[in-house]
Amino acid sequence: MSRRGFLQAALVGAGAVAIGGALAGCATGADGSGRTTVRIWDLFSGADGANMQTMQAAAMKANPDVSIQSVTLAWGSAYYTKLAMASSGGRPPEAAVMHMSRLAGYAPGGLLEPYDLDKLAEVGIRKENFAPAVWERATYQGELYALPLDTHPFISFYNPKIAKQAGLLGSDGKLVSLDGVDTFLDAGREMAKVTGKTGMAFGYLLDTAQAWRLFWGLYGQTGAGYELVPGKAAQLDEKAATEVIELMQSILDGKVVPANQDYAGAIASFTTGRSGLILSGEWELPAFKAAIPDVGGMPLPTLLGTPANYADSHSFVLPKQAHPDPARRDATYRVLANLLSQGSLTWASAGHIPAYQPVLSKPEYQKLTPQRDYAHAGEIVVLDPAVWFAGAGSDFQARMCDAMSASLQGKAKAKSAVDGMLREMDRLLKTPNPA
Incomplete structure (x- = not known):
């Protein structure tokens, strides 16, 4: 410091x-x-x-x-x-x-x-x-x-008005399930027809964590494992990781989600009605409710088989x-x-x-919307790897985002991003813990 x-x-x-x-x-x-x-x-x-x-x-x-x-x-x-x-x-x-x-x-x-x-x-x-x-x-x-106070996951917020016009609201007034890659991408295209812009928002450029949050949550959905042991080479399921990057490339097609959007741009797109759904952290809820009082929320859709939601606590x-x-x-x-x-x-x-789960069943909590609708995300959390150099605000997250950047912008193949992440993981695993 x-x-x-x-x-x-x-x-x-x-x-x-x-x-x-x-x-x-x-x-x-x-x-x-x-x-x-x-x-x-x-x-x-x-x-x-x-x-x-x-x-x-x-x-x-x-x-x-x-x-x-x-x-x-x-x-x-x-x-x-x-x-x-x-x-x-x-x-x-x-x-x-x-x-x-x-x-x-x-x-x-x-x-x-x-x-x-x-x-x-x-x-x-x-x-x-x-x-x-x-x-x-x-x-x-x-x-x-550690005594957990909360979980704050990376989830999906949506605009009910746009979702309804796109035919994506159920009889309960909530967004229908978007599980499955094709279902998710189709929903984005339908919302784009309503907005005349793009269907969804996701800001990752110039940000040190967003791309990693989406990647790691989706990697968790593949069910693949990993092994990060200090002093040893990083072990990651390269096939599964490449599949995740390819999926992210499909989402960032310029119609479902803009290919080049930064964090502030994504927030602005969603709050002004230029997109109907945003992939973001639940910590943005106060800003979203101020712009869209009836904003809806749900856990990250299960796109790759296993329910999982990136989160921290x-x-x-x-x-x-x-x-x-x-x-x-x-x-x-x-x-x-x-x-x-x-x-x-x-x-x-x-x-x-x-994190103190008895609170979730209280009538007072059940009146909180959309909090009650995405509370399940706290039960399927995937946190950063349990190594000294990872976690919130870490250089690790920034390096992972940098390694993915060219591929997410369509300037490199998905495998290039995976190779870059592994190189950075190996470099950090060789570094002694300064604490």
């Missing part, structure tokens, strides 16, 4: 500190109330940041003996660098938000502490409360290192502390349990799927 980046992060954090008036390094509140301070780092801005502040205020109300000190830092690799530095120095916050896809770079290096499952059970949090795939990725060597971790305070640790467990069990409905309002 550069000095300028550090100062910017510190200033952002300073603006979000002191929900409960606590001071870092003090066991009690600054007002002398005797409240136990729990410091939490996160990377949330906008609607997510406001929702997290609301959730933390409610958690303090439910635990009046606790004062939460919330610090928000800029999202990206700098956040994870700062977290690693704080953990290695032994003076990190009591808890921090981490993308689940980054866990493999931290748990093995001793930068995090595992959760005590008995203590979690005492505050009402148990393994059966979470989808198996999410819980499994939260563990390392049999111990739980915001989770809470316990950074390694040189001298952990028992009172703070107890308070941290209570606060995090409240954020999951009581705060998840607030968190879901911005589009995220609560």
Whole structure:
């Protein structure tokens, strides 16, 4: 992290500190109330940041003996660098938000502490409360290192008005199933007839993750495996990977989806009615609802046989502390349990799927549309490979997108993209984990 980046992060954090008036390094509140301070780092801005502040205020109300000190830092690799530095120095916050896809770079290096499952059970949090795939990725060597707050998948949003004109709405007012390659492509062409432009939107140019998200979700649908072991050559089912790239090329034909569309262009195309469906992350829901109040949503259609949806998960971790305070640790467990069990409905309002599954059956959640319609995506998630260099905001995702770029633009064959991805994987597998 550069000095300028550090100062910017510190200033952002300073603006979000002191929900409960606590001071870092003090066991009690600054007002002398005797409240136990729990410091939490996160990377949330906008609607997510406001929702997290609301959730933390409610958690303090439910635990009046606790004062939460919330610090928000800029999202990206700098956040994870700062977290690693704080953990290695032994003076990190009591808890921090981490993308689940980054866990493999931290748990093995001793930068995090595992959760005590008995203590979690005492505050009402148990393994059966979470989808198996999410819980499994939260563990390392049999111990739980991350407490999942949500899953945020890469899904499909659609404009009901355009879908209806294209004859693609069912009797329930929802988009009909688009499973199967031919069905999906035909739906795009029918929507294009309505819009007079293209049927669907997908922005990947100049973006460091979008092409990878679509590729990895579709690769998961093939049922093919992979093996990424540091120090060894990458193992990927090249036939299946090539099939996925060829499918993406078919989608980006200029009629179903524009061949050369960037992220902002795709958002604009969908929100202004120039396309009827967009492949995007559920985190864009607030913007979509503002433009299309009755916007619909569904998991990524199953195009290649096996239901699978690329996703990541915001989770809470316990950074390694040189001298952990028992009172703070107890308070941290209570606060995090409240954020999951009581705060998840607030968190879901911005589009995220609560990882704490009991929330999904609540009447309040079932009233949230289109969230309830794509909630199933949280049960078929495919996260980034569990290696130290992968995950949200990583250079790995950017390199994968770069390797695919020429092929997706029709300038190279699909096999060229696969070869490029394998070369980059091999290069990273030879690189030691700096953490």
